[in-house]
Amino acid sequence: MKKLIRHILKEESSKLKLLNVIKNEDIFVAANLVGGLDNLKQILKNEPEYVTLIDSLKGKLNLIYHSLKEYLEFPMKFEIVGKGENVFKNNSWPIVNLIYDDSNLSYGEKKMFEQFIYDTIGDLNIDIVDIKPEAKKMFREKGGYMAIDYVNGKHLETLDHDIQPEDKDMRNLHREYYTKSYMNESKILQENEDDPTQKILNFLVRRYKVEEKDIGWDDNPIVIKSVTFEVDGERYGISKFQNKKDQIRTIVDMLVLNNIIEPIDQYEGRLDPYTQKVIRAVKTFITQVM
Numbered sequence: 001m002k003k004l005i006r007h008i009l010k011e012e013s014s015k016l017k018l019l020n021v022i023k024n025e026d027i028f029v030a031a032n033l034v035g036g037l038d039n040l041k042q043i044l045k046n047e048p049e050y051v052t053l054i055d056s057l058k059g060k061l062n063l064i065y066h067s068l069k070e071y072l073e074f075p076m077k078f079e080i081v082g083k084g085e086n087v088f089k090n091n092s093w094p095i096v097n098l099i100y101d102d103s104n105l106s107y108g109e110k111k112m113f114e115q116f117i118y119d120t121i122g123d124l125n126i127d128i129v130d131i132k133p134e135a136k137k138m139f140r141e142k143g144g145y146m147a148i149d150y151v152n153g154k155h156l157e158t159l160d161h162d163i164q165p166e167d168k169d170m171r172n173l174h175r176e177y178y179t180k181s182y183m184n185e186s187k188i189l190q191e192n193e194d195d196p197t198q199k200i201l202n203f204l205v206r207r208y209k210v211e212e213k214d215i216g217w218d219d220n221p222i223v224i225k226s227v228t229f230e231v232d233g234e235r236y237g238i239s240k241f242q243n244k245k246d247q248i249r250t251i252v253d254m255l256v257l258n259n260i261i262e263p264i265d266q267y268e269g270r271l272d273p274y275t276q277k278v279i280r281a282v283k284t285f286i287t288q289v290m
Helices: 002-010 012-024 027-033 037-043 048-055 107-120 167-188 197-205 244-257 273-289
Strands: 058-066 071-085 092-099 145-151 208-214 223-231 234-239
Touching: 012 027, 012 037, 027 037, 027 048, 027 071, 037 048, 058 107, 071 145, 071 167, 071 273, 107 167, 197 244, 197 273, 234 244, 244 273
Parallel strands: 092 145
Antiparallel strands: 058 071, 071 092, 208 223, 223 234
16 A cells, blocks of 8 residues: 555656546545545645545544433544445435544443444434534535444444443443543643643543442432542542532632633633633533533
């Protein structure tokens, strides 16, 4: 494959043939000829229009587990790897490869996660998925349909799907997935002072601890869930008994006191961009751990 790419990079006529394939067929047919979209991007690196188009074929979405009392969101990435069409070819939709990192999960957690994915990724509404306008224009689907046929490059039907995890198992998996995936990203992504999101998440996921206490009795369990942080000998915490605004206020105050963010006024009528990013990051964290 590397020899083929080097040959195409040298042969202008080969590049022109690929461009004709994109024009007459589509970008996915051209990608298949050279072993994938990343290879196609390398070959067409001097064609900014197509580089931008290839970059637009990636996005993010949340898979949601509905438990008896709450729902849990699992953030994931995806790439559009193909186009589905009806027999009349007057309707088309994205074929998607879902991407997630399970390298930090145990064997049992990986199998449970595959079961969850298999049960969850039916047909998603494209309108609630983070997909770029350039990519959306490539398809003629009017009803918001997309098909997740692949997961980390494997076809959906090859996933293990013969177990039924309980709610408590999924809550534990959610905590492990969220914490480990963000801690893994924190080693890779450089913190940006203009966008405090990663810095906030890095700080929070390294210090939080979930605690659950049952203050009820056998026939009437009453579980109190709280999240605590230990920072330089100081203890901070939020609980289910607080409303969302109080939870956000507690965490924001902790971040300011420890010089993680600049002081903000979260009660202004119109929030500035920096404050919006701070509040959004804190809300994301609370949603995942509570």
